[in-house]
Amino acid sequence: MRDIKKVELHLHFEGAAPPAFIRGLAQEKNVDLSKIFREDGSYAYRDFSHFLQVYEAATSVLTGPEEFARLTRALLEESASHGVVYTEAFLSPDFCGGGDVAAWREYLAAIQEVADTAERDMGISLRGIVTCIRHFGPEQAKAVATCAAETASEWVVGFGMGGDEMMGAPSDFAWSFDCAREAGLAITTHAGEWGGAKSVRDSVEALRPARIGHGVQAIDDPELCDLLAERDIVLEVCPGSNVFLGVYPKLEAHPIQRLRDRGVKVTISTDDPPFFHTTMTREYENLSRVFGYDESDFADFANTALDAAFCDEATRDTIRERLTHE
Ligand code: HPA
Ligand code: ZN
Numbered sequence: 001m002r003d004i005k006k007v008e009l010h011l012h013f014e015g016a017a018p019p020a021f022i023r024g025l026a027q028e029k030n031v032d033l034s035k036i037f038r039e040d041g042s043y044a045y046r047d048f049s050h051f052l053q054v055y056e057a058a059t060s061v062l063t064g065p066e067e068f069a070r071l072t073r074a075l076l077e078e079s080a081s082h083g084v085v086y087t088e089a090f091l092s093p094d095f096c097g098g099g100d101v102a103a104w105r106e107y108l109a110a111i112q113e114v115a116d117t118a119e120r121d122m123g124i125s126l127r128g129i130v131t132c133i134r135h136f137g138p139e140q141a142k143a144v145a146t147c148a149a150e151t152a153s154e155w156v157v158g159f160g161m162g163g164d165e166m167m168g169a170p171s172d173f174a175w176s177f178d179c180a181r182e183a184g185l186a187i188t189t190h191a192g193e194w195g196g197a198k199s200v201r202d203s204v205e206a207l208r209p210a211r212i213g214h215g216v217q218a219i220d221d222p223e224l225c226d227l228l229a230e231r232d233i234v235l236e237v238c239p240g241s242n243v244f245l246g247v248y249p250k251l252e253a254h255p256i257q258r259l260r261d262r263g264v265k266v267t268i269s270t271d272d273p274p275f276f277h278t279t280m281t282r283e284y285e286n287l288s289r290v291f292g293y294d295e296s297d298f299a300d301f302a303n304t305a306l307d308a309a310f311c312d313e314a315t316r317d318t319i320r321e322r323l324t325h326e
Contacts, residue, residue: 001284004298005323007305008079008087008269008280010213010236012162014059014095015272016075019043025061033057043275048194048245051275052164059095065110068096072114080122082280085322087124088310090131090160092144099143101150112155125319127157127311129188134163138172145176149183157310159185160213165195171206186210186310188236193247197221204233211236211308216247219255222262229263234308239287240278241271251290267305
């Protein structure tokens with residue numbers, strides 16, 4: 001499973017930071033983060049809203065471009081070791097300069113430099129999706145969208161939204177999504193992880209995304225599933241995350257196969273792997289055990305993900321080669 005070539009579309013930069021990495025930075029900076037770790041060294045949180053708090057506490061030691069450069073290297077080494085050849089990761093200017101465009105450019109330059117080296121050394125390509133955080137509100141999202149629009153490029157390829165899906169309405173963020181779209185960025189948004197099928201429908205109508213982060217609760221609205229299938233809106237499904245956070249009680253209850261059966265395009269990602277004790281290899285192993293997925297299913301996931309990737313066509317061709325010939 002580890003050796004199968006994989007494409008990942010839904011990975012949060014900060015959420016990919018191993019606990020030991022964050023603990024090490026906390027020690028260097030003399031910051032007491034002991035309350036966010038369990039005795040066994042893993043992240044400690046009770047539920048989704050507490051997860052968001054612990055996540056933000058962990059980011060407090062990612063204080064500059066240098067820390068993000070180190071995180072980028074760690075993240076890409078880990079992903080490459082699980083057979084990932086292309087990954088899109090969510091980057092939040094909120095944690096990279098607070099929404100200031102000049103500061104954001106410095107973070108981005110540091111991250112891209114490491115990514116370029118990793119591409120040569122490890123055969124993994126990274127692209128960035130600038131992501132606003134829903135519970136930080138629509139005004140802060142505008143600053144984030146401005147950062148995204150100012151730095152749209154072959155590397156900054158998309159705009160998205162994460163955070164607490166139960167806060168506000170998707171339409172509150174329409175200005176930011178329009179701003180990003182006008183700058184040429186492709187659109188994804190978290191929806192239907194917690195907010196039900198209605199949240200997916202409202203997001204599709206207000207924000208016109210090409211992809212949805214999670215989106216799994218669309219299964220409760222058959223007509224919405226048909227709409228997603230008709231419009232080719234691709235779901236970034238993170239089964240391990242959904243089970244760990246209790247969206248579904250166990251993988252057997254996860255709708256991934258029912259969504260596929262209805263013609264909805266799905267892809268596989270890890271979301272925040274160390275927080276959810278997962279890796280791409282583990283996702284594949286669990287899906288194989290529970291749903292009987294085999295090489296052809298995994299090839300389907302990788303090809304669907306690559307078709308839905310926000311990169312340019314030359315990059316897509318390069319990655320297709322990696323999927324088929326290595
Ligand atoms: N959901 C919403 N927002 C997030 C997540 C998630 O799983 N991880 C990091 N930000
Ligand atoms: Zn996510």
